[in-house]
Amino acid sequence: MDGNHTRTGRLTGVPGDYEDEIAAARVPEHLRDWLADVGVGALVAKLGIVFEELGAERSVATMPVAGNTQVVGLLHGGASAALAETLGSFAATLHAGPGRIAVGVDLNATHHRAASEGIVRGVCTAIQLGRTVTSHEIVISDSAGRRVCTARITNLLRDAPTSRTRAEPEGD
Numbered sequence: 742m743d744g745n746h747t748r749t750g751r752l753t754g755v756p757g758d759y760e761d762e763i764a765a766a767r768v769p770e771h772l773r774d775w776l777a778d779v780g781v782g783a784l785v786a787k788l789g790i791v792f793e794e795l796g797a798e799r800s801v802a803t804m805p806v807a808g809n810t811q812v813v814g815l816l817h818g819g820a821s822a823a824l825a826e827t828l829g830s831f832a833a834t835l836h837a838g839p840g841r842i843a844v845g846v847d848l849n850a851t852h853h854r855a856a857s858e859g860i861v862r863g864v865c866t867a868i869q870l871g872r873t874v875t876s877h878e879i880v881i882s883d884s885a886g887r888r889v890c891t892a893r894i895t896n897l898l899r900d901a902p903t904s905r906t907r908a909e910p911e912g913d
Contacts, residue, residue, distance in 0.1 A: 767791045772835075785827055788820060793862075797836035797875075800828045800865040806856050816856040821890040825850060825879040828865035829894030833875040836867075836898070843875065843896040850892040859884035873898050 759781070763773050766781045772795055781790075788809055794801040802824065809820035826848050833843035861881050868876040874897055881890040 762786055765791075767793070769795055782827070784823055788823060790824060790827055792831075795831055795835065797832050797870060798867045800832045800835075801862065802828055803860045803862045805860050806858055810857075814857055816861065816889065818850065818852050818890075821852065821861070821881050822848060822850045822892065824861070824863045824881060825865075825890070825892035826894055828863050828879050829875075829877040829892075830896060832865050832867065832877055833894075833896035833898065836870050836875055840901050841898055842901045843898055845894055846897050847895040848892065850890055852890050853888050854883075856883045856889050861889055868893070871898075 759776065760773075762781055763776050766785055768776060768781065769792065789805045790802050791804070792800070792802045804820065804824050806816045809817055811817040826845055829848075830843050830845055834841075837843055861883055863879050863881045865877050865879045868878055874895060876893065876895045879890075879892040879894065880888060881892070883889050
């Protein structure tokens, strides 16, 4: 992309002002206009994901272990997968450019070790950035730098839906 990540139009049916949500997730200032009308997503806010870097080639975010654990107090594998998908989808969307979206079509995650405290950091690196498909690898590490999870996501890049395409019924 050319570095200009502002939205070309508001998505139909998506409510407005997400300034507080975007600030809490520490979205870099130059990308805040891009997310102004859609926010970072309710799950990102609930999981406590905080972005350190956002780009098509590389994206980085942290997530607390506390509040994202399974019954025995370990980081939930689904929380790791959600962090990975968040990073990969944001990176793919930035690559797609204005007026386009990324739709996840495959996510796999291998869990290497448990995390029970502190934060985890996900580092997302592009594997392939194509015109219609992207693939990213996400390495999630604990506070000591030990690998907790390795994930890979593939996203399909599509034109963003418009009010006309959303209103049209499926089928004949």
